[in-house]
Amino acid sequence: MQERKLLDYLYTLNFSVMNFKNISISSSKSIRTIYISRQKQLNALNAQTLEELSMCLGQFLEDKDVRGLIITGEGKKSFVAGADIKEFAKYSSNEGLELSEKGHKTVFDVIYNYPKPIIAAINGYCLGGGLELALACHIRIGSSNALLGLPEVSLGLIPGYGGTQRLPALIGRGRALEMILNGKPITAEQAYEWGLLNHLVDQEDLLDKAQKLAESFSNNSLLAQSHAIAAVNRGLIDPSKGQEEEIKRFGACFQTSDFKEGVGAFLEKRRPDFNNL
Ligand code: CO8
Numbered sequence: 001m002q003e004r005k006l007l008d009y010l011y012t013l014n015f016s017v018m019n020f021k022n023i024s025i026s027s028s029k030s031i032r033t034i035y036i037s038r039q040k041q042l043n044a045l046n047a048q049t050l051e052e053l054s055m056c057l058g059q060f061l062e063d064k065d066v067r068g069l070i071i072t073g074e075g076k077k078s079f080v081a082g083a084d085i086k087e088f089a090k091y092s093s094n095e096g097l098e099l100s101e102k103g104h105k106t107v108f109d110v111i112y113n114y115p116k117p118i119i120a121a122i123n124g125y126c127l128g129g130g131l132e133l134a135l136a137c138h139i140r141i142g143s144s145n146a147l148l149g150l151p152e153v154s155l156g157l158i159p160g161y162g163g164t165q166r167l168p169a170l171i172g173r174g175r176a177l178e179m180i181l182n183g184k185p186i187t188a189e190q191a192y193e194w195g196l197l198n199h200l201v202d203q204e205d206l207l208d209k210a211q212k213l214a215e216s217f218s219n220n221s222l223l224a225q226s227h228a229i230a231a232v233n234r235g236l237i238d239p240s241k242g243q244e245e246e247i248k249r250f251g252a253c254f255q256t257s258d259f260k261e262g263v264g265a266f267l268e269k270r271r272p273d274f275n276n277l
Contacts, residue, residue: 046084
């Protein structure tokens with residue numbers, strides 16, 4: 001039974017590696033790191049990359065051995081330099097609307113509401129759709145060479161993958177509008193000072209820091225973490241419903257085996273062993 005599970009799991013990983021062109025994946029313990037891999041285009045998000053990212057998120061959601069994800073950019077220069085401008089250059093209004101809607105539904109909202117922690121490890125340019133990708137993640141770690149901005153107005157656009165909503169929620173309306181209206185990127189230091197980055201590290205320490213943080217989360221109940229993410233998100237999206245959501249989910253935790261395990265371990269003075277989602 002265990003063997004079958006392992007084979008299925010390896011098949012899933014091989015399947016992903018074989019079929020993805022614009023993303024690659026590495027594994028360490030229960031954490032998977034997803035690399036956006038279009039280095040020549042500074043990892044700009046074209047439609048295929050978004051589709052692959054969406055498929056990958058779906059696979060890791062089902063995989064009980066995966067307890068957290070890190071999203072980063074391939075290479076040292078760029079996390080993601082935005083949505084692929086060349087791809088949408090000739091789009092009509094309707095096509096633009098559809099692109100934004102599909103992106104929200106299949107990638108950005110999926111990440112925002114993902115029931116397993118997702119950390120953005122930002123290694124350079126983090127612009128437009130790239131910053132929106134990082135904003136959708138639960139936590140952001142930046143390397144000292146990171147540049148973060150929403151340059152859409154310089155293209156005659158506005159942010160279309162959540163930037164107008166998630167940036168003000170994180171750093172406040174005034175700072176968000178300053179970034180959105182002048183379109184200029186801010187440094188990693190500034191982003192850290194404004195609370196856009198949870199942590200700021202040297203580039204060579206970035207993935208190690210992200211991995212260690214993800215592993216530290218993985219000692220806790222993933223089921224409880226998923227309830228916490230959902231309650232936090234509900235309050236941000238609809239402040240009048242946040243507390244109600246918290247109360248409902250707090251109550252739901254009491255009927256889980258993770259609650260029994262967590263409290264049992266405390267009473268028996270041992271480390272808990274959580275394995276449910
Ligand atoms: N899209 C497509 N190609 C890109 C992008 C991009 N966002 N960014 C860089 N590239 C490509 C360049 O075109 C170039 O390709 P090529 O060699 O074939 O010409 C290659 O990457 C390397 O780029 P540069 O030569 O420009 O590298 P530099 O180091 O000189 O400059 C910059 C780096 C400053 C990052 C520069 O590339 C740049 O300004 N890029 C665009 C940044 C940008 O404006 N991003 C926002 C895009 S809009 C967006 O994200 C909207 C999100 C919401 C969409 C919602 C659905 C509609």
